Amino acid sequence: MTRTVDVVVIGGGQAGLAAGYHLRRKKTDFVILDAQDGPGGAWQHAWDSLRLFSPAAFSSLPGRLMPAQRGEEYPDAAHVVDYLAGYEQRYELPVHRPVRAESIQHDAGRLRVETNAGTWSAQAVVSATGTWWRPFIPTVPGQDVFAGRQVHTTGYRCPADFAGQRVVVVGGGNSGAQIAADLALAEDVTLTWVTRRPPRFLADNIDGRALFDTATARRRALDEGTGDTGDVGALGDIVAVAPVRAARDAGLLKAEPMFTRLTADGIIWADGTSTRADAVIWATGFRPALSHLAPLGLRGSQGHIATDGTRAVDEPRLHLLGYGDWTGPASATLIGVGRPAREAASEIAACLP
CATH class of the missing domain: 3.50.50.60 (FAD/NAD(P)-binding domain)
Structure with missing residues (x-):
């Protein structure tokens, strides 16, 4: 019917x-x-x-x-x-x-x-x-040989799931920063945070209110034909919510450039050095x-x-x-x-x- x-x-x-x-x-x-x-x-x-x-x-x-x-x-x-x-x-x-x-x-x-x-x-x-x-996960050499756990943002819940592990978080947006901060503040997780470009934190006094106002002003300007005032991306990528600020200010959110490939037990950096890893979290959108x-x-x-x-x-x-x-x-x-x-x-x- x-x-x-x-x-x-x-x-x-x-x-x-x-x-x-x-x-x-x-x-x-x-x-x-x-x-x-x-x-x-x-x-x-x-x-x-x-x-x-x-x-x-x-x-x-x-x-x-x-x-x-x-x-x-x-x-x-x-x-x-x-x-x-x-x-x-x-x-x-x-x-x-x-x-x-x-x-x-x-x-x-x-x-x-x-x-x-x-x-x-x-x-x-x-x-x-x-x-x-x-969920989107980029193609990276070695994904099929990595013996550890790989999850997307959608599969992440809490640091307790990674207790005692070495975890690589990939992604320089809000999800990547929040999950990295979550793990960095846990005492029993070893974090490596990886981003394709240096992370851009918004000023601490800027939150979703300011971002919405910026988007609204841009929409109004475009509708009125007065020019493009720029989108919210010009302000930065990461809203510094309290846990992100805490981890950042404690020096726990140091981002590394993107690695070149995965191996069975970790990642290989551009200079050929390696870091062991038990899990990779793809906060990649x-x-x-x-x-x-x-x-x-x-x-x-x-x-x-x-x-x-x-x-x-x-x-x-x-x-x-x-x-x-x-x-x-x-x-x-x-x-x-x-x-x-x-x-x-x-x-x-x-x-x-």
């Missing part, structure tokens, strides 16, 4: 919920399909010490401020999961889970969403699956999780789908939300996804009969 609605939102994380909030305000008939067993999106799978880059009030979805977490300026992942679960309930969003979207196909002027739990027919689809489900859109044939040579705002240029019934700046400035953040979600809902509502 095929169920029919105006809009199908794929993904029940922060982007999908923001879309649902605005679609409800537009009085559209929609569902949210979430592949997870419970609410919280990718946040429910984050490592134990992960902290937001902004205080709770500056990490909120549209319509409801995130409450502060007692004793914490920057909330942890568990607090975000609780907030997202409460958000679903507050706005009575029609989330169906666990339902995994397997393919989106054209179907007589509509879009057909095939899932592991049946078929939906919609006049519009919002894809909000994020990136967590498609993600790619958009878009395999369900493959039947539509929309991907360009760079792997992205061309968009005008959030709308797919070659399939105007499809909107992409929350994958990064190419689907809206700061749209991969809690506070940043609200505006592109509102714009997507408005465009969709305007096109419905």
